[in-house]
Amino acid sequence: MIEIKDIHKTFGENKVLKGISANFIAGKNNLIIGGSGSGKTTLLKCIVGLHEPTKGSVFFSGENFTEMNFEQRVPIRTHIGMLFQNSALFDSMTVEENIMFPLNLFTKQTAAEKLDRANFCLERVNLAGKNKLYPAELSGGMKKRVGIARAISMQPKYLFVDEPNSGLDPKTSILIDDLINELTEEYNMTTVIVTHDMNSVMGIGEHIIFLHNGEKWWEGSNKEIAHTDNKELNDFVFASKFMQAAKAKL
Secondary structure (H helix, E strand, C coil): CEEEEEEEEEECCEEEEEEEEEEECCCCEEEEEECCCCCHHHHHHHHHCCCCCCEEEEEECCEECCCCCHHHHHHHHCCEEEECCCCCCCCCCCHHHHHHHHHHHHCCCCHHHHHHHHHHHHHHCCCCCCCCCCHHHCCHHHHHHHHHHHHCCCCCCEEEEECCCCCCCHHHHHHHHHHHHHHHHHHCCEEEEECCCHHHHHHHCCEEEEEECCEEEEEECHHHHCCCCCHHHHHHHHHHHHHHHHHHHC
């Protein structure tokens, strides 16, 4: 389980996060939702250590990650998988090399063992045989799947995903959601997903945190979200569904 306590993040005079506390449930899809500028991605980066909170603490399985130095964080980071919004693949590396990158960084596996793991991960995301392609040769959906393959290469306990459906068509978005959901269940991972996609929220949102103006405004499941009387959440849900319906007609 991941626990965050009273997380604040300030950039100059801009208070982006204002005292957020929450638990992210092991073996579940934990979604962070909210409008643009609500602090979703900043919170995700604070949890994984890409940003240091101005105030507050992050705990991984009871260990205070925030108080650790770089060296002390390494054992926890080896259990973290991350899929960035733009997939963040290295353009100069092949698919195979991209997936093996964290294995080269954090393990002492032999070249054969790393290749076996890369092949397994590619098969798991339905991209077997695409080893020697470069990112420029991949579609948007394929890049996301390679990003997921790299994220699971270390068999992580924790998977963090930033806007997995950004730039994808609705059909591919559903395939990516289904894949993340399957992997979460298969590996019993604590998965944390930042998204504004209401199809994802209703499809795989087992535990949802809604941010509004840098604060936690609502918390619940996708089954509860349809019955909430929270005005700001209802406004967000309605606007998101309206925009998705409009895009589908274009």
